[in-house]
Amino acid sequence: MKTVKLFDKDSFLSEFEAVVLSSEKSDEFYKIILDKTCFFPEAGGQVSDIGRLGDGGVFDVQIENDEIVHYCKSGFTAGEKVSGKIDFKRRFSLMQNHSGEHIVSGIIHKKFGFDNVGFHLNEELVTFDFNGLFSKEQLAEIEYLANKAIWENRDITAFYPAKEQLKTVNYRSKKEIDGDLRLVKIDGVDICACCAPHVKSTGQVGLIKFLATEKMRGGTRIYMKCGEYALKEFVAEHRNAADISNALSVKKEEIFQGVLSLKEALDKEKQNTALLKKRLISLLAEQIREDVRFVEDLSMPQLQKLCDLLYKKDGKTHTVFSENENGGYSLVISGIPDEVDSIFEKAKKSLEIKGGGRNGMISCLVTASKEDILKEFSN
Ligand SMILES: [Zn+2]
Incomplete structure (x- = not known):
């Protein structure tokens, strides 16, 4: 690969200057390769960064023939200098989600020995699969431990270990990888092979909330939100609960019982109506x-x-x-x-x-x- 990955060394760098190595027109857009970039390409289940190169919008970034290819609305000349800027708000959410995913996967691996066998991650939502089943109580405990790791604000670092060092490090995702292996370490929680940018400490993940789980091929799929999106979820659900509480005139802590009572009364009314209709x-x-x-x-x-x-x-x-x-x-x-x-x-x-x-x-x-x-x- 010709391009230097600036996101590898500094995941918080959002603006950069680069030299265009090639610019190729393709349909309505251009495929740009640079000598260096902040743009993280779509990889391993995570969507790419988006942003700008010069005056042109970058709407997708892919790895093609081992090169990082920026899909851009504007074209450039090879050798030209260009400034780039990623959408850092979106990047930060992606990093919160990705680090959150490592925290949860690390806890599950340590505590239950299950592996993360697939995941998809965008700005708003993480969907990941494990090769094992959990009880409700176990899921609640995992979620609690993941948030506890956030409160403990543990360091997150990425490094390329020497071959010798690798023999002594116990890490997840031990696939055969060509080239240098990059490890992401969350102090005391997890070490995992990963090429993506992460936040610098667990505290920056902010909040982890499981939204739903389902059984998948003998394992478990977890739907999770982190950071701002987890907060938005909480705010929306809190508002909903308050509205239901007002509508039913019951305390917020008792809305489930309130809904059950309402359903029971409705069922009785339906029976009454059916009887009256029969008479009618x-x-x-x-x-x-x-x-x-x-x-x-x-x-x-x-x-x-x-x-x-x-x-x-x-x-x-x-x-x-x-x-x-x-x-x-x-x-x-x-x-x-x-x-x-x-x-x-x-x-x-x-x-x-x-x-x-x-x-x-x-x-x-x-x-x-x-x-x-x-x-x-x-x-
Ligand atoms: Zn990862």
Whole structure:
């Protein structure tokens, strides 16, 4: 690789001057290689830095043929000097997330012997997988220990150990790596092979919060936020909890119980309503004499039940309909099979009506006004 990685030595350097080694037009953008760069390319599950080169926006950085390639909106001339600036707010979040990932993976490895077997990391969220399962209590303990490591503000350093030194260092991610191996050490917590920029001490991670976990191929996937994004998550959830507490008129600590009580009351009400609807359908069946009738607030199955009762009562064909939640109407034609079919066939010619059925009952959805439906089926 021709490019000197400035992010390797100083992860907090955000501006730099470089010489353009090559600038190649490709579609709507340019692929730029520099003699040195602060831009960390997409690597090992972490998205790249973005920022500016000269006046042009850098929207992606990739390693291609062992070179760091900047995808830039502007082109340059080989040999030209150019100033670069990364979006450091985003970089800092990426570093918080990456160092947070090492803290958690290190704790899990030490305590449970499980390995981090894959991860994806962007500015806002870390998603990582472990080859083992955890109980709720164990996850809570890991999260606590990770935050404790933050409060202890332990040093984070990156170094290239000599071959001899490597034999004596116990580190994670022991893959065969070509070239020099870079280790990232979090004092007392973890040592791991890694090429990415990190914050300088665990305190700079700020906060670690697990959002969710799920079982994946016999292991566990953890969704985690760090730093500012973890705080934003807390603020949003805190506001939600306060709003629910106000809406339910219960103390914030008791909102879960409040929601359960509300759900229980709602279930009871639903049972009551179902019972009342059943009675209403029986009463309607006794009352209705017309061929066509609009009824309020009945679902399709309830309309079908009403039709059953009407046919049992007088053996005639009836059409009943009710407004549905989509603003249209649910409609059931039921009674003598031949009559039902001919009423439906006639209605299809003048109304927007979809439906089907057999044995003397057709259930339909109609898009038309109540008046037009009454007019059509009264004829
Ligand atoms: Zn790493």
